[in-house]
Amino acid sequence: MKVALIPMRVITGDFNANAGEFHRRFREALKHRPDVVVFPEYCLTGFEMWDFSGADLYDEIIELTENLASKSGVHIILGLLERDGNCIYNTAVMVSPEGRILLKHRKFQEPMKFCTGNKLEVASTPWGRVGIIICGDLYNGEILSRVRMAKPDYLFVPMEYTPDYGPLNGEDVRAMSGRVRLLGTTVLVVNSFPPGGAWVFERNGSLKVSSEGSSLLLVEV
Numbered sequence: 100m101k102v103a104l105i106p107m108r109v110i111t112g113d114f115n116a117n118a119g120e121f122h123r124r125f126r127e128a129l130k131h132r133p134d135v136v137v138f139p140e141y142c143l144t145g146f147e148m149w150d151f152s153g154a155d156l157y158d159e160i161i162e163l164t165e166n167l168a169s170k171s172g173v174h175i176i177l178g179l180l181e182r183d184g185n186c187i188y189n190t191a192v193m194v195s196p197e198g199r200i201l202l203k204h205r206k207f208q209e210p211m212k213f214c215t216g217n218k219l220e221v222a223s224t225p226w227g228r229v230g231i232i233i234c235g236d237l238y239n240g241e242i243l244s245r246v247r248m249a250k251p252d253y254l255f256v257p258m259e260y261t262p263d264y265g266p267l268n269g270e271d272v273r274a275m276s277g278r279v280r281l282l283g284t285t286v287l288v289v290n291s292f293p294p295g296g297a298w299v300f301e302r303n304g305s306l307k308v309s310s311e312g313s314s315l316l317l318v319e320v
Contacts, residue, residue: 100226100253102135102287103128104316106295109259111145114156118143118163124315129171131317134226139291140178140234140259141189149212154182161192161200169198174224178233178257181205186214191231191257193222207242208235219245226320227252230284234258237278237288246282253320256288266294272306280304285320 105124110116121143128136143160144153160179168175173196181190189206201224205216219242221228230251236242237256246254262271267290279286279300289297297316299307310316 100135100224101131101133101317101319102137102299103131103133104137104287104289104297104299104310104318105139106290106292106297106310106313106316107138107142108293108295108313109139109142109145109291111147112150112153114144114153117145121163122167125167125171125175127315128317129173131315133173133317135174135176135255137255137287137289138175138177138257139289140191140257141180142177142257142259142291144180145291146180146189146259151180151182151187154180154187157181161194164192164194165198165200168194168196172196174201176231176255176257178259183214187212188214188216189233191233191255193229193231193255202229202231204231204233206233206236208233208239219249221249221251230254232256234260237275237286243278243281246284251284254282254284254286256286258288258290260290261294266311267296272298272309276300276304276306287318287320289316 178191193202195201202222292313
């Protein structure tokens with residue numbers, strides 16, 4: 100499986116600018132003939148507490164993604180805000196090359212005012228069983244137990260993490276590595292820019308490859 104992880108520049112509240120960047124980076128990734136293209140957490144809207152207006156764009160974002168996936172013949176993973184009744188979820192989806200949602204995950208690890216997910220599902224792909232979690236889910240105890248029960252071959256983690264001190268440092272990466280070792284599966288993480296970055300961890304927690312800033316990370320797993 101060839102995966103393109105895209106630490107996309109995200110401007111909070113500017114869908115048009117983000118959509119332009121999304122298409123540009125997608126075209127960049129397609130030059131490498133990937134099987135899966137992965138974007139960060141709510142990459143087309145950004146999020147600023149507690150503005151949930153980006154959830155109103157859920158249907159438009161899904162339609163955009165389904166069209167791109169079907170036209171290009173690749174799987175696409177991205178994060179977005181989702182409104183369901185009175186609830187707002189921080190959600191990530193995997194869209195198949197046939198242009199349909201193959202997998203959806205609602206984030207477990209969220210503060211007040213969000214509704215939270217309560218299940219972890221996996222999808223069958225030509226490369227094995229795939230799961231998705233989102234950012235802080237990586238450190239959630241309930242997620243840990245559910246991943247260990249589901250036993251996905253690959254776990255994708257769209258992220259939007261901007262530490263006060265700048266780009267993620269060695270201590271942050273070691274923390275991710277420790278969690279991956281507990282999860283016991285191959286984990287692929289992509290963060291929004293700034294500060295950006297992408298990381299791929301082997302199931303034993305060792306870092307296989309990474310990129311900094313907004314640089315695309317292409318990896319075969």
